[in-house]
Amino acid sequence: MGWSLHITRRAFWADDDDAIISLDEWCDCAEADPDLIARSKNVDVKGQMEGTFGYVTSQGDEWPLQWSEGNVLVDRPPDDLIAKMSFIAAKLDAVVMDDDGGRYDSEGNWVEPEQQIGVQKIRQIFHNRLRQLLRG
Numbered sequence: 001m002g003w004s005l006h007i008t009r010r011a012f013w014a015d016d017d018d019a020i021i022s023l024d025e026w027c028d029c030a031e032a033d034p035d036l037i038a039r040s041k042n043v044d045v046k047g048q049m050e051g052t053f054g055y056v057t058s059q060g061d062e063w064p065l066q067w068s069e070g071n072v073l074v075d076r077p078p079d080d081l082i083a084k085m086s087f088i089a090a091k092l093d094a095v096v097m098d099d100d101g102g103r104y105d106s107e108g109n110w111v112e113p114e115q116q117i118g119v120q121k122i123r124q125i126f127h128n129r130l131r132q133l134l135r136g
Contacts (some may be wrong), residue, residue, distance in 0.1 A: 005073075006072065013071050052067070086104055
């Protein structure tokens with residue numbers, strides 16, 4: 001089972017609101033970063049624009065950072081990429097968040113839930129929306 005991290009401006013990364021990182025903002029930020037390599041800026045299978053940049057870790061592996069629907073997404077990133085994501089998030093006035101709404105600090109360290117501002121509110125919003133979807 002996979003997990004992802006998201007660079008986001010939303011209270012919860014999956015919310016559908018206007019607090020997005022635009023594709024142009026993402027591409028401008030990524031293109032200005034010497035550690036990132038442009039890989040694609042095109043339309044995905046859903047007809048959505050996407051912008052993907054690669055990051056080469058200290059182990060020499062390349063990991064894609066993909067813009068999608070107002071967030072930047074990475075699947076199962078290693079620690080040095082999490083730190084890089086935190087650096088990028090600061091430049092974009094955003095945060096790094098896991099699938100469950102857990103956040104990472106400016107150095108890429110996971111923040112304990114009791115230290116996270118608004119985590120309970122985020123979870124409440126998520127669960128309320130899930131209940132709404134399940135009810136139809």
